[in-house]
Amino acid sequence: MPTFQHSNILTIKLGAQDCFWEKKGAYTGEISPTMLKDLGCQYVLLGHSERKRLGETDEIINKKLKAALSAKLNPIFCLGETEKERDEGEIQNILKSQLEKGLNKISKKEIKNIVIAYEPVWAIGTGNPCHPSEAKKVLLFLRKFFKKNLILYGGSVNSKNATPYIKEAKFQGLLIGGASLNAKEFIKIVKNLST
Template sequence: MNPATVAEAVGLARAIVLATAQARVVEVAIAPATVALLPVRDAIAASDVALAAQDVHEHDKGAYTGGVSASMLRGIATYVIVGHSEVRRERGDTDARVNAKLRRALDAGLRPILCVGEGLDVRHAGRADEFVRGQVRTALADVGMGEASRVVIAYEPIWAIGTGVPAHGEDARRTIAAAREEVGVLFGSATAHAVRMLYGGSVTGESIAEFADQPGIDGALVGGASLVTDEFARICAAIGVARTRA
């Protein structure tokens, strides 16, 4: 629920447009709360900044009070986040529900940002890569060969979200590589290469270089740092520098 008001969301969006205007090699997308999607869309309409929704309902129609369907988001947002760890935790989203949301999003012409990631117990047990591969496999079940490349996958280790303690760059690289390998098993190497992979979890302007410089990490899913315009711009700039070196 950040920012706290629609007016604040619009103001932040306008500030981000100005602050990231020079980030030419980086695609920037912002994901305001649902109630702010339309005014933010209007505020960024003349820019290259894309719009993402924070979630979507797993059904496209029906008596689901408070639900927002993928069809409703069509023409408003380009991307939609599915499977975020907070939604899994607070609203009980299972892997099966995440799969349904992802498929509804694809059917509506949206690009899903699929969030995957393990808890600290799984990491300590040495099962992070296996766990994330399983999440990817379930989330992409029944997705067509021609659709899979439209999915963006964001690796967000649950234990790193909002804690100020990000994963180590090499650990993130290895787990993201495992996720990409699973995409390859399901859809082939060309699709695996085409799918964008992001890192999310306590990303800051200071920590981003450790991830952006890792091969196979294409960008970042930014949380709290996106509420500070200068910090977010630093993150975008660092990713841009890494991309030009790649």
Template sequence: MTNKYMYFVANWKMFGNFKSLNQLDKVITFVKKFKKNKSKLIYCPPATLINAVSKKLKFTTIDVGAQNCHQGLNYGANTGQINSYMLKDAGAKYIILGHSENRQLGEDNNLINLKIRSSIKSGLKIIFCIGETLSQKRKKNTKKILSKQIIQGLKNVSNKRNIIIAYEPVWAIGSGLIPKETEIFDIVSFIKNKVKGSKVLYGGSVNTNNINLLKKIDNVDGFLIGGASQNSNNFIDIIKKTFI
């Protein structure tokens, strides 16, 4: 059981269409009735659904986020790209940046830094993902890698007040595996020492089966939830179990 203020970020990834908006109805009803108000729910659907989700959640306490953006702040000849200003205009308040699935497509720390800075200028709050691969973990380089991602990713970012850090070990995402509780506690403490005053979420195979273990890690400020968030019953169950 926790009495902390907790974040629950639903990362829908490349899933969902307009019929998927029906999944939000149960969550909206749940939030209105849920007695624990010490939580912030954030839905991050595909860009095609941001405006529709924003309208559906307009009169609720649930916020909307995006999953990535182009680093440019101005309009430009970048076919197929969407910048942070356009996402903000569509209704997003948050944005996930640095996710390992985008790093694996070639995004490096310098590019992520440009995206973070442009998103801050657009008025978005950042959910900055960091994490190590299995190979890096086995070589005991986790903290070295995380430190590099933090230093380079947040370069020239003076005001970190609107940045939430999500620790997602790459090897855990979608695998059903999670680090030991003591390992997560140690890494989250390390991150909070590197970025003073930061909120740190855990992500990577968060589901209804392991939330009872994860909620016991008392320095974690919430969860970045992937596949399990696409089903409203599972998402609600995770939130409920966190506060029981």
């Protein structure tokens, strides 16, 4: 981290995959948002479905969002529905509920610093991404609440399907999971989006 922390050469912005909701203290295995800020992080991923699978609730996510904002970090707030919820036509209701609980008692001014990431749970790590036209419907729904916030798509993104999420569905970025573990695949995604 120190290599990047003081470098003026790269325009890389650092982020973390999670943080705790307390500013400081003895919380073994956790990292506070203040520590992340001290390390040079500007972003922190919160509410990812893999964390929810470990028992993280919307109320815990709310605490983490507040703590991250208090430390002047930009949270990347993940939202998404399960396959069952999608099949039952509940996407908008589920997302609205996650937004209401996650953003509870967070001011409009603070909300402007949050990046939204739509990640359909059923698409993560499955190799079965949401079709860009379906993802665009969700993006349009989210735009009703977030006129200016960055909104990203995540869920089985790879070099073959990344471009339509940006160029057709009009997401402003991607939350790349498994494909980022393979350097060649990740570079392909970046190159495809650069042309």
